[in-house]
Amino acid sequence: MLTTIGFDADDTLWQNESFFRLTQERFTNLLADHAAPDHLHDRLLAAERRNLDRYGFGVKGFTLSMIETAIEVTDGRVPATVIGEILAAGREMLAHPVNLLPHAREAVTALAAEYRVILITKGDLLDQERKVAQSGLGDLFQAVEIVSDKKPDVYRTIFARHGTGADQGMMVGNSLKSDVLPMISAGGWGVHVPHGLTWALESADPPQGERRFHTLESLSGLADLVGKVAASHYI
Structure with a gap:
């Protein structure tokens, strides 16, 4: 599930x-x-x-x-x-304004209608709170977690607290190192949506032969991927 x-x-x-x-x-x-x-x-x-x-x-x-x-x-x-x-x-x-990426609002809105959606981000507490508020997406999330780092145990704890466990969860993000690899290690799905710019300290190689790993060119294809995983256990 x-x-x-x-x-x-x-x-x-x-x-x-x-x-x-x-x-x-x-x-x-x-x-x-x-x-x-x-x-x-x-x-x-x-x-x-x-x-x-x-x-x-x-x-x-x-x-x-x-x-x-x-x-x-x-x-x-x-x-x-x-x-x-x-x-x-x-x-x-x-103080910089928040500029949403293409398909961000549509992807979160579509999935929030059928799934529990949570935001998991790391960084300065006050700055991240500001960006969530200014994004206009905050009300779509059932929970917002601002963490000091993203490790498998962090994902296990968050998905147990706000969901039904990491093994029934999916993490979507631009960083293989922080968003994808530790979530897969926690037992869940990891979906990589590359961004044109990546901080050098966030670089990592994609997992090989991992059935719960997927890459999307943009968030526009996320709802379809989630539907396939949920409906037919497509992994």
């Missing part, structure tokens, strides 16, 4: 990574006199990786990692004006 559908939020239902890329370009221009773009990118990515356990996912951790990187590449001589620009860029990201 398939009773519960989980949706990722960022870059599955609305744009997110594009704003990070634009801010990173701004950051590169600010530090152009101190580091080459590729070197600066590598240093920033390294800072993000080591800071995940401290700051978690989202804009605030990204902003702090930019500041840390700016201090490192300038040997502590980064101008206060540059720090101010980085902070301003972070604030702008936290």
